[in-house]
Amino acid sequence: MMIASFKSLHFLLGLFVSLKLLALAQEENHFIYHGFTGADLLLSGIAKIHPNGLLELTNTSKRQIGRAFFPFPFQFNTSLFNNSRSLSFSTQFAFAMVPEQPTFGGQGMAFTISPSVEFTGAVAAQYFGILDSTSNGLPSNHLVAVELDAVPSPDLKDINDSHVGIDVNSLISNKSSPVTYFSDEEKENTSLSLISGHVMHAWIDYDEVEKLLNVTVAPITRTKPTLPLLSTPLDLSSVLLDSMYVGFSSSTGAVASSHYILGWSFNRGGQAQTIILLVAISGAAYIIKRKKYEELREDWEQEYGPQRFSYKDLYKATTGFTDRKLLGSGGFGKVYRGVLPSSNMQVAIKKVSHDSKQGTKQFVAEIVSMGRLRHRNLVQLLGYCRRKGELLLVYDYMPHGSLNWVQRYQVLRGVASALLYLHEEWEQVVLHRDVKASNILLDDDFNGRLGDFGLAKFYDRGANPQTTCVVGTVGYIAPEVTRTGRATTSSDVFAFGTFMLEMACGRKPLEPEQSAEKMVLVDWVLDSWKIGDILRTVDPKLEGNYVVEEMELVLKLGLLCSFSTPQARPSMRQTAQYLDGNASLPEMPLDGASIGLIAIPTQSSAVVVESWLNEGDSLLRMGQRNLLGQL
Ligand SMILES: *[C@@H]1O[C@H](CO)[C@@H](O)[C@H](O)[C@H]1NC(C)=O
Ligand SMILES: *[C@@H]1O[C@H](CO)[C@@H](O)[C@H](O)[C@H]1NC(C)=O
Ligand SMILES: *[C@@H]1O[C@H](CO)[C@@H](O)[C@H](O)[C@H]1NC(C)=O
Ligand SMILES: *[C@@H]1O[C@H](CO)[C@@H](O)[C@H](O)[C@H]1NC(C)=O
Numbered sequence: 001m002m003i004a005s006f007k008s009l010h011f012l013l014g015l016f017v018s019l020k021l022l023a024l025a026q027e028e029n030h031f032i033y034h035g036f037t038g039a040d041l042l043l044s045g046i047a048k049i050h051p052n053g054l055l056e057l058t059n060t061s062k063r064q065i066g067r068a069f070f071p072f073p074f075q076f077n078t079s080l081f082n083n084s085r086s087l088s089f090s091t092q093f094a095f096a097m098v099p100e101q102p103t104f105g106g107q108g109m110a111f112t113i114s115p116s117v118e119f120t121g122a123v124a125a126q127y128f129g130i131l132d133s134t135s136n137g138l139p140s141n142h143l144v145a146v147e148l149d150a151v152p153s154p155d156l157k158d159i160n161d162s163h164v165g166i167d168v169n170s171l172i173s174n175k176s177s178p179v180t181y182f183s184d185e186e187k188e189n190t191s192l193s194l195i196s197g198h199v200m201h202a203w204i205d206y207d208e209v210e211k212l213l214n215v216t217v218a219p220i221t222r223t224k225p226t227l228p229l230l231s232t233p234l235d236l237s238s239v240l241l242d243s244m245y246v247g248f249s250s251s252t253g254a255v256a257s258s259h260y261i262l263g264w265s266f267n268r269g270g271q272a273q274t275i276i277l278l279v280a281i282s283g284a285a286y287i288i289k290r291k292k293y294e295e296l297r298e299d300w301e302q303e304y305g306p307q308r309f310s311y312k313d314l315y316k317a318t319t320g321f322t323d324r325k326l327l328g329s330g331g332f333g334k335v336y337r338g339v340l341p342s343s344n345m346q347v348a349i350k351k352v353s354h355d356s357k358q359g360t361k362q363f364v365a366e367i368v369s370m371g372r373l374r375h376r377n378l379v380q381l382l383g384y385c386r387r388k389g390e391l392l393l394v395y396d397y398m399p400h401g402s403l404n405w406v407q408r409y410q411v412l413r414g415v416a417s418a419l420l421y422l423h424e425e426w427e428q429v430v431l432h433r434d435v436k437a438s439n440i441l442l443d444d445d446f447n448g449r450l451g452d453f454g455l456a457k458f459y460d461r462g463a464n465p466q467t468t469c470v471v472g473t474v475g476y477i478a479p480e481v482t483r484t485g486r487a488t489t490s491s492d493v494f495a496f497g498t499f500m501l502e503m504a505c506g507r508k509p510l511e512p513e514q515s516a517e518k519m520v521l522v523d524w525v526l527d528s529w530k531i532g533d534i535l536r537t538v539d540p541k542l543e544g545n546y547v548v549e550e551m552e553l554v555l556k557l558g559l560l561c562s563f564s565t566p567q568a569r570p571s572m573r574q575t576a577q578y579l580d581g582n583a584s585l586p587e588m589p590l591d592g593a594s595i596g597l598i599a600i601p602t603q604s605s606a607v608v609v610e611s612w613l614n615e616g617d618s619l620l621r622m623g624q625r626n627l628l629g630q631l
């Protein structure tokens with residue numbers, strides 16, 4: 001029924017007005033959608049068309065498939081009538097991928113030419129809803145696809161997290177490339193991130209005579225670059241059958257994006273027409289933008305008005321949470337540096353993943369009350385923002401610096417006084433539970449400021465209630481915490497002791513690459529003290545520039561705080577007094593068995609490891625844990 005250049009058919013179909021548009025398209029072997037309102041596409045899976053004409057292949061539900069195909073097959077390899085068989089085709093479409101969380105999205109979508117729209121057995125994730133592991137690679141698939149893939153799947157030899165691939169019968173691409181476009185003005189290639197949420201254009205052109213398949217991608221604001229991204233020799237004569245459907249198949253995996261098509265044109269045997277998206281794009285841009293900046297906001301939050309930041313502002317402040325702005329990442333999440341657009345203020349923004357169903361109201365109330373904590377050595381919490389599955393905390397930002405001893409000592413005194421404030425001087429006892437070097441920031445005057453307070457409590461709540469969640473970082477966790485799962489002011493003191501040793505010795509509490517005697521910092525300091533040479537552990541970067549009395553005080557106090565029995569440790573007030581020189585350090589028994597790290601009981605390690613598995617850097621931590629077990 002679809003015959004190229006068969007003029008009389010044109011006339012006949014002209015009589016059937018309702019069929020006319022479709023017929024014209026078929027007769028001329030092309031179609032164009034400047035938006036999909038009322039479009040008669042074959043939709044399957046979770047694909048849908050929004051009233052404004054936006055075609056949504058998938059939303060952010062995990063492990064889903066969404067497809068949209070042109071309702072009639074095209075005749076690619078038939079030589080009926082005038083012998084005008086042609087395998088050439090050209091297509092152009094505008095698409096956008098809006099990830100659930102700004103830096104994680106998947107899986108992607110594939111422009112697909114296939115003999116049927118029944119993809120029996122096809123699975124989601126890396127198979128895009130067109131194949132599965134058993135059908136992958138079979139010549140009988142007669143499948144051509146161009147994948148826009150946002151997740152590197154090693155089993156399919158994917159190259160990276162934003163690539164285009166040309167696939168023939170298999171999702172192991174014949175050819176692939178990271179997504180870039182050639183700018184004709186600047187004469188250079190510019191990288192694009194598929195999951196930026198921005199609308200992009202893609203062109204796919206196949207010429208039967210040249211036997212070349214070209215793929216070109218560019219931002220929607222650009223015209224088609226003269227150089228394609230991929231230009232791959234490919235003979236499709238044994239692949240394309242007489243009758244083939246064209247369309248899109250998209251999938252989500254363990255990470256998900258909403259996948260959209262905004263406009264699409266196709267031409268079998270000629271150039272695809274340029275799609276004009278003016279109507280669709282404003283509506284689509286609105287939906288995409290809304291999704292991109294989508295927040296959760298409930299009535300009860302109104303009372304926290306001033307402490308609430310808009311996601312859009314935070315997104316702009318960090319230029320879309322790019323890796324360039326990443327300050328660090330740890331157990332609780334990633335921290336980004338940013339400048340608030342409204343006030344030009346420098347901030348640090350922490351992203352914490354959070355199951356929004358659990359205890360959010362209480363947590364936000366706590367966060368806001370944390371915002372009332374005021375101490376010159378605490379990092380000031382400015383406010384928060386809430387999205388689905390994600391919480392963003394906005395702090396004062398202080399750049400780091402390299403420290404001499406005078407500054408280090410000042411930092412220790414400052415942090416000690418901040419902890420004292422949290423433990424004893426505020427209206428409630430606040431446990432920090434994750435005191436460590438990376439949670440201490442410096443202000444312009446080299447005052448140490450303690451960040452991240454109170455987060456641990458929240459983290460507990462978000463975790464699986466069946467597992468006792470031991471929070472903190474190896475080397476800083478007091479032994480009784482691993483046993484009981486309960487943190488106390490003494491366990492904060494323990495962590496502060498480790499931090500003191502770290503500042504004095506200029507190294508981490510555990511350094512697996514060190515020799516056995518030096519590997520565990522507290523052991524190394526203790527052993528050195530026993531042989532009367534505690535100063536051999538001092539940070540060599542200080543080049544001997546320090547006050548010996550202060551250094552000895554810090555090292556010994558560090559050991560004292562690391563005692564395995566909580567009762568033997570000083571309180572935070574005593575610790576601060578020793579550091580301020582208001583009290584002198586008591587004599588300590590040189591008995592290694594009473595000191596912290598060595599005594600972590602092995603039987604509790606299962607619980608510890610289990611709870612660490614919830615965190616991103618679990619492998620590293622398990623590695624350290626195992627090392628500890630061997631000591
Ligand atoms: C995605 O779409 C499906 C089908 O329309 C719906 O059941 C599901 O709730 C949607 N998921 C999200 C996250 O919106
Ligand atoms: C067959 O089609 C081609 C291309 O459409 C056209 O140039 C040619 O004149 C046609 N030949 C006949 C015999 O109709
Ligand atoms: C993809 O990998 C290439 C190197 O293989 C790298 O140059 C490029 O920046 C990567 N792109 C993304 C978006 O990660
Ligand atoms: C593309 O992949 C198919 C299937 O693996 C293979 O048969 C074909 O030879 C490949 N073509 C090129 C040009 O690499």
Ligand SMILES: *[C@@H]1O[C@H](CO)[C@@H](O)[C@H](O)[C@H]1NC(C)=O
Nearest residue numbers: 177182187188189228229230
């Ligand atoms: C840009 O990318 C294309 C396709 O990957 C490549 O052929 C070309 O050499 C690149 N040009 C520059 C200037 O890097």
Ligand SMILES: *[C@@H]1O[C@H](CO)[C@@H](O)[C@H](O)[C@H]1NC(C)=O
Nearest residue numbers: 205206207212214227228231
């Ligand atoms: C594909 O790209 C090459 C290199 O730019 C070009 O010579 C060729 O004409 C293009 N083919 C098609 C069908 O666009």
Ligand SMILES: *[C@@H]1O[C@H](CO)[C@@H](O)[C@H](O)[C@H]1NC(C)=O
Nearest residue numbers: 077079237238239240241242
């Ligand atoms: C396509 O047509 C050519 C010429 O008629 C034929 O040799 C080839 O086998 C056909 N390919 C397929 C996959 O049917």
Ligand SMILES: *[C@@H]1O[C@H](CO)[C@@H](O)[C@H](O)[C@H]1NC(C)=O
Nearest residue numbers: 573575576577578580581582
């Ligand atoms: C130590 O004494 C000074 C001077 O009396 C006082 O300002 C400071 O707060 C004291 N430090 C502690 C931790 O009590």
